[in-house]
Amino acid sequence: MDLSQLNPAEQAHMSKIIEKKQMQDFLRMYSNLVERCFTACCNDFTSKALSSKEETCVMNCTDKFLKHSERVGARFAEQNAEMMNNPGK
Amino acid sequence: MDLSQLNPAEQAHMSKIIEKKQMQDFLRMYSNLVERCFTACCNDFTSKALSSKEETCVMNCTDKFLKHSERVGARFAEQNAEMMNNPGK
């Protein structure tokens, strides 16, 4: 996104909006992560306690998802930058 | 959520917002329920009429989903209340 096309007053307004959205996005990512790791790791409902195997799985799932997102984000930024420079290609 | 941290004017404003959201949530639950029970129960498209077997399935699916949501809601409220009282645990 090219914010330079907005004037300073608009940019100030936008950065407030962006800050709010980042909070929302973080919260949504959090609940999505809980759902995803719960679904992948918890399959035994003969007990309500989280088994140590389930807990390890949840920790690895969280860890891996965040690293995955980070890597996707880095590639995404590169591709976006490339598209800006070579819009025709 | 602890609405007591809002002042009376804010609480009045919030309850209007909450009322609107409840309508939206109800409508979303309704269309989600239709999609869910349609997907689970309708698998024969050699005819456009709902067979009596499909209809029974849809009614049971609706019934069961609502009872499920209600039970989840009850446990959710209990857990939330517990978390408020023992935030450290």
Place this chain on the structure above:
Amino acid sequence: MDLSQLNPAEQAHMSKIIEKKQMQDFLRMYSNLVERCFTACCNDFTSKALSSKEETCVMNCTDKFLKHSERVGARFAEQNAEMMNNPGK
């Protein structure tokens, strides 16, 4: 939806809102289509290039999805019109 229950000022306001929503809906349909056709067609990650087989699949997937949506839309409109005329049935 029966916009005739709104007065002219409200209808003008609504059509602006509807126009904005149509843009959003189009963009959401676009990214949904990309996700859907990518998921259905791309299964080989030994190379980053889109193979000609994958590309054909993506083109057919896009084509078919749009024709599908169009047909669903036509039937949806008929059913809605019918429901307006026979609300009791």
Place this chain on the structure above:
Amino acid sequence: MSFLGGARNGVAPGTINQERVEMAVQELDMVTDVFNRLVSACHAKCISTRYAEGDLNKGESVCIDRCVFKFFEVNKKVGEKLQAMGANAAASGTFGGGH
């Protein structure tokens, strides 16, 4: 979809009644939501994901027509059930039956 009907009358022409516009927007959002679910549900039921060609074949076309009809039937049944339960709940005071 009959849930939203009926409640709008008593108009002051020329000025914008925010309440009424919001209700119309909410109805539009719901119709869009239902339509998107319908498209997705019937795609899952009727469209082969091999994507050997871009046109709908005869079988897919017929399936779509029946699928949309059936989805509406399910919508109607679920709506009736919810209304019946809502009426029961209002009578017995289980839900917030006041409004």
Place this chain on the structure above:
Amino acid sequence: MSFLGGARNGVAPGTINQERVEMAVQELDMVTDVFNRLVSACHAKCISTRYAEGDLNKGESVCIDRCVFKFFEVNKKVGEKLQAMGANAAASGTFGGGH
């Protein structure tokens, strides 16, 4: 869910602080989002989709109770992990650690 706590105090009673109301709305949206995911996740884990009857049977009921509890446990673990990583990131300046 503890992410949103703590930060609200210093009230000017009688007037509407838009900031505070928005924060409460955001919290409400998040609780609704979590609840919907919980309903959906436990439905997938506990409810048979044969739909031979409309009532929850004994096995399903017990499963739901345990499922909700476990989901909260997972929520807690994931939250702790995110907080630990956020604290690390703030200390090392990886994320925008300023606020």
Place this chain on the structure above:
Amino acid sequence: MSFLGGARNGVAPGTINQERVEMAVQELDMVTDVFNRLVSACHAKCISTRYAEGDLNKGESVCIDRCVFKFFEVNKKVGEKLQAMGANAAASGTFGGGH
């Protein structure tokens, strides 16, 4: 993503043009939506759900890089197709080709 480009010029500096800000917000929402779908699609393609360890292994890392690239390629192809169809539709008047 080129759909939203180009249309913004003729600026009155210092005042907030609601139209332009809304457009930027819409673009931001779309980029976020695309990113979330990308994360989810490549997770499904590349990440084993056994979760035996928390780090990305070599195979997963390479897969992610190719997956993101391929997703962009698909995005481009679908975009071109939609633009071609939109142009056709505008020429033949099928869609509301007026604006």
